[in-house]
Amino acid sequence: MPTASDDGFVVFDRVQKSYDGETLVVKDLNLSIAKGEFLTMLGPSGSGKTTCLMMLAGFETATHGDILLDGKPINNIPPHKRGIGMVFQNYALFPHMTVAENLAFPLEVRKIGKSDRDAKVKRALDMVQMGAFGGRRPAQLSGGQQQRIALARALVFEPELVLMDEPLGALDKQLREHMQFEITRLAHELGITTVYVTHDQTEALTMSDNVAVFDDGRIQQLAPPDELYEAPQNSFVAQFIGENNTLEGTIKEIKGTEALVTLDGGEIIVAKPVNVSKPGERTRVSIRPERVEYNKDRLHADAHTLKAEVLEFIYMGDIFRTRLRVAGNDNFVIKTRNAPDQRRLTPGETIEIGWLPEDCRALDA
Amino acid sequence: MSDATQTGPVLAADGRPLKRSLQRALRAQKMRALALIAPLLIFVLLTFVAPIADMLFRSVENSIVSDTLPRTVLALKDWDAKSGELPDESVFAAMAEDLKIAEAEKKHITLAIRLNYQTSGVSSLFRKTGRQVKKWDVPNDGPYMEKLLDVDDDWGSHELWRVIQTYSANYTPGYFLNAADMELGPDGVQQVDDSQKIYVMMFKRTMFLSIVITVSCIALGYPVAFLLASLPLRTSNMLMILVLLPFWTSLLVRTSSWKVLLQQQGVINDILVWIGLVDDANRLVMINNQFGTIVAMTHILLPFMILPLYSVMKTIPPSYVRASKSLGATNWTTFWRVYFPQSVPGIGAGSILVFILAIGYYITPELVGGTDGIFISNRIAFHISRSGNWGLGAALGSILLIVVLMLYWIYDKIVGIDNVSLG
Structure with a gap:
């Protein structure tokens, strides 16, 4: 679990934020970001992630707690003295300046000489492959190009920390995927610490070193992408990241790393207890769709099996998506790879499905 | 795909030029738009554009002199204002005749007010003369130079005749000159007196x-x-x-x-x-x-x-x-x-x-x-x-x-x- 430590480059120490003095938007936030780390704040809208970013940038003040940058508290430092680069959702390129003037702006206000300035602007433009566009106005550029310029502008004054507030939200899918790659490449090449805010989980998983999942003003889980996906710590994270099947039930017994769960339909299954502690507690059992197997030959010997009725079969090209009724749940989805020997299920058919107990996580209800 | 090899105007499916087809298709739409703005357009034309145009026209319009004194204007044509002499008897006779007709139609007062803008005293002169002229048997009881001078000495004013001559044209730049503190003098455009500049x-x-x-x-x-x-x-x-x-x-x-x-x-x-x-x-x-x-x-x-x-x-x-x-x-x-x-x-x-x-x-x-x-x-x-x-x-x-x-x-x-x- 995240705890504030002194060795982080950016540290949130028991930070709280309230806008109206009645409700907390950010509740007791503790977060430590190492130098050079790419951290993504992921969460639904209203979860407090953007507020955190704005507090770090200095546009909002923390109601309680300290934010430290490189060991120094920055609560009372105005935004323009923090030296933090920022990329905004709508790019915020100054429309009355050319691309080159936009890039020269942070250097000008830092009183950097003309020749030095030009060299840095040119280097930043080349870095995002926009060298030929210095004389254009932002309005003459496409969304993707504006995005690159916004990125170059946030990096041109060589900040050690860059914040990005849903920077790819306005781009189409293909361009977004390309820019995801581009941004991670730049961040790692330049060794910058990056705090990236998004509500797109794919973006979070593909780009980050660490992902902080926000909900209800708290970090629900802070973990590297693979851990987040495969080992969600609570049912919010399990639901929010990727597709997830949920079976509701009650804990019957916990012994070590195994828990017996009585599903609401009466079936008893074995699951891995994550944040459940005692028998009698309500639980949600989470199983990833691609970890469910129905091909008897491939079922592991230890696999746990249940009866299921096929409700719907969707052909998606690379995978098959099948909706089943399992233990009274009509929305149980399984995903199977479109392999040559894969059987295509037909609605109405009754099959037996199974999974490994460690892929089946008993989470809070 | 459109055939890029085709030259000349692009044709619609029925063989007509595409441009004309498009125009026909849009005509109903245009007519409807026009019908919607028509009431306001007419209103604006009647109550805004027309009065402004009329006012702009009035700033140069000056037909009152030639309308009211047609004979005088004609007779004055040959008079040289710079000679320093008064116009001859024919002009005075024409004036008497014009005034008699104008008096009968009650138009001489309006004219007098107009001429009074250029030189003061004309208004009272015309009123006074008007009262006398209607008793005369124009054009038989001349000579009118003497008769008019008898009515008022001002008829002997050289300036009066010059003003009438200057403003006898149907259109005049006079108002605009006045608006710029200038006037039409005997030698063309000149500044008005400093005391009158405003x-x-x-x-x-x-x-x-x-x-x-x-x-x-x-x-x-x-x-x-x-x-x-x-x-x-x-x-x-x-x-x-x-x-x-x-x-x-x-x-x-x-x-x-x-x-x-x-x-x-x-x-x-x-x-x-x-x-x-x-x-x-x-x-x-x-x-x-x-x-x-x-x-x-x-x-x-x-x-x-x-x-x-x-x-x-x-x-x-x-x-x-x-x-x-x-x-x-x-x-x-x-x-x-x-x-x-x-x-x-x-x-x-x-x-x-x-x-x-x-x-x-x-x-x-x-x-x-x-x-x-x-x-x-x-x-x-x-x-x-x-x-x-x-x-x-x-x-x-x-x-x-x-x-x-x-x-x-x-x-x-x-x-x-x-x-x-x-x-």
Whole structure:
């Protein structure tokens, strides 16, 4: 679990934020970001992630707690003295300046000489492959190009920390995927610490070193992408990241790393207890769709099996998506790879499905 | 795919040129649009364009002299005004005949008033002569030179005949020259006496005061608009009502309340005297002068500056300001380099609006302007409604119109009308 430590480059120490003095938007936030780390704040809208970013940038003040940058508290430092680069959702390129003037702006206000300035602007433009566009106005550029310029502008004054507030939200899918790659490449090449805010989980998983999942003003889980996906710590994270099947039930017994769960339909299954502690507690059992197997030959010997009725079969090209009724749940989805020997299920058919107990996580209800 | 090899006009499916097909398809739409605007268009034509065109025409129209005195005008054609001699008997005879007819039709008084604008005394001369002429048996009881001179010595005035000759044409630049403090003399265009010069000074004053008022409106309106645009919607709506409140109050009430405030026995002077800033004997004169006009008009025109400014500022996303600060700019640099340039279209729109309204303003300068705070429009009103010299009024109005159009053109060259935004 995240705890504030002194060795982080950016540290949130028991930070709280309230806008109206009645409700907390950010509740007791503790977060430590190492130098050079790419951290993504992921969460639904209203979860407090953007507020955190704005507090770090200095546009909002923390109601309680300290934010430290490189060991120094920055609560009372105005935004323009923090030296933090920022990329905004709508790019915020100054429309009355050319691309080159936009890039020269942070250097000008830092009183950097003309020749030095030009060299840095040119280097930043080349870095995002926009060298030929210095004389254009932002309005003459496409969304993707504006995005690159916004990125170059946030990096041109060589900040050690860059914040990005849903920077790819306005781009189409293909361009977004390309820019995801581009941004991670730049961040790692330049060794910058990056705090990236998004509500797109794919973006979070593909780009980050660490992902902080926000909900209800708290970090629900802070973990590297693979851990987040495969080992969600609570049912919010399990639901929010990727597709997830949920079976509701009650804990019957916990012994070590195994828990017996009585599903609401009466079936008893074995699951891995994550944040459940005692028998009698309500639980949600989470199983990833691609970890469910129905091909008897491939079922592991230890696999746990249940009866299921096929409700719907969707052909998606690379995978098959099948909706089943399992233990009274009509929305149980399984995903199977479109392999040559894969059987295509037909609605109405009754099959037996199974999974490994460690892929089946008993989470809070 | 369209066949790129085909040359000539693109054809529709039925073989007709595509352009014509498109026009036919859109015709109904165009007719409908036209029908929708027709009532307003006719209304505007009848009540706005036509009267303005008529007034513009009046500034050069001058057929009254040749209409009322056709024979005299003809007879005067050969007279050389520079010779220093009076016209000969034929001219006087023509005048007597014209006057008799004009008197019968009661047209000589109107003519007299017209000629009186150019040289004084004509009005009474024509009235007096008119009474005599109707008893004469024109054209048999001549010679008329003597008879007219008998009626009044003024008929022997060389200047009178020169004026009649000068203004005998159907169109005259005379009103425009008068409006520029000039007149048609015996040697062509000349300046009027310094003592009679008024209009050039009035135009200059109107321009100057309008500029001062516009600048005051920018200075007072910009911060208010900025506040309105940056406050949350609920609060800004409340404040907006305060901005609009003056609109709902009668112009006369607002102007009169400035009188109450600014006069020498008024509220402000009383307070200044009471706190000892001003001596009771030297109360400040703040009304019935330029200061009063500037204060009252700035107050009245302020909403016209605030509203366009506000609507432009409202469209400047706060993320620009944030971006600028995150890039290291101080509050002032952010304002001056990022925010202000983007609000310029609002300043442009507000300034044009305020300036054009100010330059033609009438009621407020009339009420609080005294003598040195009145505008050219007050003179125009004077000529239209009191002196009856519509031609001069029309000429002054035309000049005002031309000045505004020229300023508009200059503004377009410098700032660009495309940059003006009303939101």
